Amino acid sequence: MLLAFLVVIAFAVIHLRDLVAIIMLAGLYSLVTAIIFVVMDAVDVAFTEAAVGAGISTVLMLATLSLTGRLRREPRRPRALIPIIVVILTGVTLIYGTFDMPHYGDPDAPVQQHVAPRYINDSPNEVGVPNMVTSVLASYRGFDTLGEVAVIFTAGIAVMVLLMNRRRRSPDEDKEQS
Amino acid sequence: MRYHLVLRTVAKILIPLIMLFAFYVQFHGDYGPGGGFQAGVIFSASLILYGLIFGLAALKQVIRPWVVRVMLASGVLIYGGVGVASLLLGGNFLDYGVLAHDPVHGQHLGILLIELGVGITVAAAMITIYFFFAGRKTTKQ
Incomplete structure (x- = not known):
């Protein structure tokens, strides 16, 4: 639905x-x-x-x-036949692939048997944080989260550098042209 | 936006509540859904709402751009600093167990600190992006 x-x-x-x-x-x-x-x-x-x-x-x-x-703007209409065929083929292949996947919530699925049981069994004793998502995100996967924070920091710096340069360069260009 | 009386009044009531909710999400992330990422976004949303209604100049009066820049860097530094602190105390990098006498307390402290770092950096990054997107309009006109 x-x-x-x-x-x-x-x-x-x-x-x-x-x-x-x-x-x-x-x-x-x-x-x-x-x-x-x-x-x-x-x-x-x-x-x-x-x-x-x-x-x-x-x-x-x-x-x-x-x-x-x-x-x-109204786009020019290119021939859309080949892209549509490619998209439909990819979609059908992906849907076909889902038939081999285990059912949602299946306890025997590989994803439930890998590291999840260890987290569920040990994190109350090792970390003691009631929200297990937080304990995985911040403690077991601390390196990953550090990387994500670095990505956000980089994004902020990148926006700053890109848009700041534009503003600072424009008077210089005006001088060169005049 | 100077004459939108209803918007301004409602925003004045809402902004403190949004900020309070952001802090709740930040420090309650250990017990319920939420954490630094969500809290940072919600906190920045309250400031961006202020900027949308009262204008960019007013927002820059409330929170100076250099403060945001310092916040942007300090969040990552807090996170990395917790890792280095646990190194110096004899553990592995980002191994919070050594931060307190009891490993579980150390984990609590470590998670609280790094979530704070995440929240500060996310909030500052969002505000930075908004500053520069909204600032370009005034340079063009």
């Missing part, structure tokens, strides 16, 4: 020309995805998706839109 919502939203995004509506629909898409995560008991991921996907990124997209323009 929720997945059907996603499909409907995706088609609406393809057909609309008003970019504000498209951004709003993209935020809605994130929100529906967050609901799906909640249904699958991944509350932490849902929280992130709702805050980042539906919240901040929508605002940043709207800020970008205020710099560009509201309507998108």
Whole structure:
């Protein structure tokens, strides 16, 4: 049901020309995805998706839109036959691949047998944090999270450097031209 | 946006609540869903809301750009510093067990500190991005 919502939203995004509506629909898409995560008991991921996907990124997209323009140009229609065939073939292959996957929540699935039992059995004694997601994220996978923070730091620095340079260079270029 | 009385009044009520919720998510991440990433985003959302309604200049009065830059770096430094501290205390890098006498307490302390680092960096990165996106509009006009 929720997945059907996603499909409907995706088609609406393809057909609309008003970019504000498209951004709003993209935020809605994130929100529906967050609901799906909640249904699958991944509350932490849902929280992130709702805050980042539906919240901040929508605002940043709207800020970008205020710099560009509201309507998108009507694209020239190239021959879409080959791309459609490729997309359909890939989709069919992926769906065919899911037939071999274990059912959702299957206790015998490989993902449930690898490191998950160790975390579930030992983290209350080793880390003692009630939210096991936090103990995995911050303690067992501390290196990964350090890397993620470094990525966010780099993203912030990159935006700063890119947009700052533009502003500082423009007077120099004006001088050179005049 | 100077005349939007309803928006301004509602925002003035909402912004402190959003900030409070961000701190709740930050420090309650050990017990419920949430943590540094989400808290950072929510905290930055409250400031961005302020910027959207009262304007970028007012937001830069509230939180100076150099403060945001210091926050951006200090979050990563807190995280890395916890790792180095655990190295100096005789453990592995980011092994929080050595931070306190009891390993479980050490884990609690370590997780609290690194989540704080994550939250500070995420919030500062979001505010930085907003500053520069919103600032470009004024340079173009």
